[in-house]
Amino acid sequence: MHYSKTIYLKDGTACLLKGADAADAEAVCAVFNLTHAQTDNLLTYPDESPLTAEKEREYLAKLAESPNEIEICAVVDGVVAGTAGISAVGGQEKLRHRAEFGIGIDKAYWSRGIGRALTLACIDCAKEAGYAQLELDVVADNAAALGLYKSVGFVEYGRNPRGFRTRSGAWQELVLMRLELA
Numbered sequence: 001m002h003y004s005k006t007i008y009l010k011d012g013t014a015c016l017l018k019g020a021d022a023a024d025a026e027a028v029c030a031v032f033n034l035t036h037a038q039t040d041n042l043l044t045y046p047d048e049s050p051l052t053a054e055k056e057r058e059y060l061a062k063l064a065e066s067p068n069e070i071e072i073c074a075v076v077d078g079v080v081a082g083t084a085g086i087s088a089v090g091g092q093e094k095l096r097h098r099a100e101f102g103i104g105i106d107k108a109y110w111s112r113g114i115g116r117a118l119t120l121a122c123i124d125c126a127k128e129a130g131y132a133q134l135e136l137d138v139v140a141d142n143a144a145a146l147g148l149y150k151s152v153g154f155v156e157y158g159r160n161p162r163g164f165r166t167r168s169g170a171w172q173e174l175v176l177m178r179l180e181l182a
Contacts, residue, residue: 001019001063001064001066001067001068001069001070001125001128001129002019002064003017003018003019003070003124003125004016004017004018005017005018005121007113007117009076009112009113009114010111010112010113011112013076013077013112014076015074015075015076015081015113015114015117016073016074016075016076017072017073017074017075017117017118017121018072018073018075019063019064019070019071019072020060020063020064020070020071020072020073020083021060021061021064022057022058022060022061022064024060024073024080025053025054025056025057025060026053026056027073027079027080028056028060028071028073028080028083029051029052029053029056030080031080031081031082031083031104031106032046032049032051032083032104033046033049033051034046034106035082035104035105035106035107036049036104038106038107039107040139040164040166040172041138041139041141041142041145041172042104043102043164045167063085067129068086068088068099068129068130068131069085069086069087069088069099069129070085070086070122070125071083071084071085072084072085072118072121072122072125074105074109074114074117074118076109076114081105081106081108081109081114082103082104082105082106082109082114082115082118083103083104083118084101084102084103084104084118084119084121084122085101085102085103085122086099086100086101086122086125086126086129086131086134087099087100088100089135097131097132097133097182098131098132098133098134098135099126099129099131099133099134099135100134100135100136101119101122101126101134101135101136102136103115103118103119103122105118110144111144115144115145115148116148116151116152119148119149119152120152122134123152123179123181126181127181127182131181131182132180132181132182133178133179133180133181134154134178134179134181135176135177135178135179136149136154136176136177136178137160137163137174137175137176137177138174138175139163139164139172139173139174139175140159140172140173140174140175141172146175149177152179153179154177154178154179155177155179156175156176156177157176157177158175158176159173159174159175159176160173160174160176161173
């Protein structure tokens with residue numbers, strides 16, 4: 001999929017939202033590892049990622065040509081400040097209407113409007129791709145993310161009290177959310 005839009009953050013700074021491609025691989029890998037080190041609210045720890053710049057180049061090149069999946073970069077002053085994307089839940093007929101949403105933003109850029117902009121961009125792309133439902137899991141203690149998702153129309157449909165287990169052994173409850181697109 002292709003996407004490109006310039007938005008202005010809360011402080012007036014320009015931010016380019018664009019579909020990532022092979023040329024963005026190193027920056028996307030770097031921000032992925034950074035964001036996953038900054039919070040326990042994401043799916044993996046940075047050292048668990050099998051990503052290499054070469055694998056990411058191949059993956060992003062494939063996404064750039066995909067009719068229904070995308071990774072979007074938020075670029076501020078030439079720096080990738082975060083990414084978000086949609087991916088198909090499955091290719092089977094019974095699953096084709098569903099997409100998953102994921103997002104990660106460098107902590108240095110939190111509370112500037114990038115999360116909302118990336119979320120709305122992914123919603124637009126999911127609609128354009130013909131999905132009927134966009135889904136996500138969010139850590140229950142992540143009030144900022146929960147507030148954002150609810151404000152754009154996501155609704156809770158369940159909880160998994162042992163959704164994540166941190167390296168310290170603590171359980172993190174996951175809130176399962178969905179947004180009807182059609």
